[in-house]
Amino acid sequence: SDVVDFFGEHQAGIVTPAQDRLCFAALNVLTEDRAELVELLTRWTAACARITQGLDVTDTGFDGGSQYAPPQDTGEAHDLSAGHLTVTIGFGRSLFEDKDGKDRFGLRERMPEALIELPHFPGDTLDPARTGGDLCIQACADDPQVAVHAVHNLVRMGFGIVSTRWMQLGFGRTSSTSKSQNTPRNLFGFKDGTANLKAEDPELLNDHLWVRDGTWMDGGTYLVARRIRMIMETWDRESLMGQENTIGRTKGTGAPLSGGEEFTAPDFAMQGAGNQPIIPKDSHVRLAHPETNNGVQMLRRGYNYADGTDRLGNMDAGLFFIAMVNDPRTGYVPIQNKLARQDALSEYLRHTGSGLFAVPPGIPNEPGAYVGQQL
Template identity: 55%
Template sequence: MGAALVGTATAGVVAGRASAADSSHVLLQSPVPFRGERQAGIITEAQDRMHFATFDVTSDRREDLVDMLREWTHMAERMTRGEETFKDGAVGLNPYSPPSDTGEALGLPASQLTLTIGFGPSLFLKDGRDRFGIAAQRPALLKDLPKFPNETMDPARSGGDICIQACANDPQVAVHAVRNLARVAFGTAAVRYSQLGFGRTSSTTRDQTTPRNLFGFKDGTNNLKAEDTGLLDKQVWVADGDGPAWMTGGTYLLARRIRMRIESWDRTTLLEQERVIGRHKGSGAPIGLAEEFEPLNLDAVNDEDEPLIDELAHVRLASPEHNNGIEMLRRGYNFTDGTDGFGHLDAGLFFIAFVRNPETQFIPLQSRLARSDLLNEYITHTGTGIFAVPPGIPEGDMDAYWGSTLFS
């Protein structure tokens, strides 16, 4: 009887775990609402995969650009629901015409796909030309980032008139989304560069555990979270009066492709790795502490009166306590892109952050890190971009589209 009782209890526990796992699996495959006050893909719980792409607008006709943005919006809403890009889909209505959906996501769930759009400085003014009559609407904060130390920028991986951030829990779903937007943009816009990412390097809700980057350290322990509404209003969302009215409720996206010299890192002692970062590799706790989420104690010293967290450690230089309270919402991803031809992996972090004011948040922080961070021995920035992210598409407004607050 005792054995039977134990067996029954065990079966119940297993069934309970299976139900929880099934529930979690269903959630990871479910749709994320496309419409709302903010664009999805910013404070949305960070998905596991990303496809980021920037586009150069090749047509000088405002009508072509607006028509493309309208079509993109229609397609994006359908794809985030797990549907084909157009109603007739991959099967098509005419066997002698190309299908209206490329088909590689047929049968796949929505996988929490989010699509987020942003507009670069060059969309407003390019080579001195106001191609679309919107130069006067360019926010003063939307300008190319300055050059920082420790950069080896590739122009082909920088800039862009428009960016699309596609995030999903299935890489094929994210790639399908960008592929189909690029397909219908033919003649109006062309892909400038794209970046695939895997293994999110930040958490955007309190329910998510802290992930690890390719250096093996937990990344984004103190990242802003969706639940931090007051901090988001202060640090992320553009407020009325911050700039042109079309940006109210939006934000600014900063993208940086950061190459990691992982071969050098992998030959570095654990003690030195932890000194560079300022946290314990296993637990993620600040040096000298035991728990990941314990507050940084930048004043703590050892028996020899030396700082426990090095004066130039990454976490010290990046912390709000060291930067007049500056915070950002980070949403980065790991990447590997083959090799550099010299026996080294081309791998690293595709850093994405959302801020309310690039000039008072990102630029001073990155300037400080670029000058002094111990991590600079192991990284270099190879791509960059800044984009104005407009607010979301309101529920029930069938005339609204990506950028309608700018072009209307």
């Protein structure tokens, strides 16, 4: 079956083996009425329970209702199967308090401390039109039409209550979240997702991914989204050796430069010519590795994107980075600060969009339960 259960202890789309396609949307909440927001989350939950099984949003579907009312499903996924669709919902800091500090829905005192305003990182060139959001929807599936259909219908159902702030499509996963998966490649041609938190390591997930604090977030996580443009025109002129030294792994098998196979642990102490470390000091894997980050690990679940060209004819393509961590203050911010300053890879990257969302725990399969109800 290609159905992933929407209900459970944790939301689907986190440790679910990463599907190949992404449609991600950040939304603004327009209403000031808390009951209206709750009602929308309730309708979204019912819709997600159906579309993740490959069904239309309602029984009436896209062509069975009144001739005089808009259809209850937009229809583009009607003939398609579930395609492992997962829909993961998150809450932005601005849902709890607006930029003037106003408590929008009486939720401010329940705002988690970990739901920070992400700091400005060195080299950030964020586009405000691709940054922030009160809510996020991460829809992943085998088929892009299925993923887009999910976001399309949730937005349609929220007409007048929410509006789309920005949206991102991703066409190829850049991570593995299960040991059953092959490691895919990013647009720089390197295997990506070798060293990642994986579904088969529940203890590591409890230490690094799931919030375990007894609050409404218990069993949830935090989703960091970064739209990272990759400067192909520069990278593609770099020598193979230069590329491998930048990453710290070989381009072919993805093995660490210190030797072995893809999943051999890197040996950061090993030295080569001139007593220089074989895995360079400024390589991406050395700087991102838990050994140099107080043991911190993240679950990366990003996607390749290609959004046409800029006005100079350069590709606007790269990696829509998604990481899930149980505390972005320790699990993301320090690493990103370090990478931005020291990582040789940063020369080829430009962060152009950003978001941080609290992803509440899963939804029990019970009548009346809805996403975010714990809050």
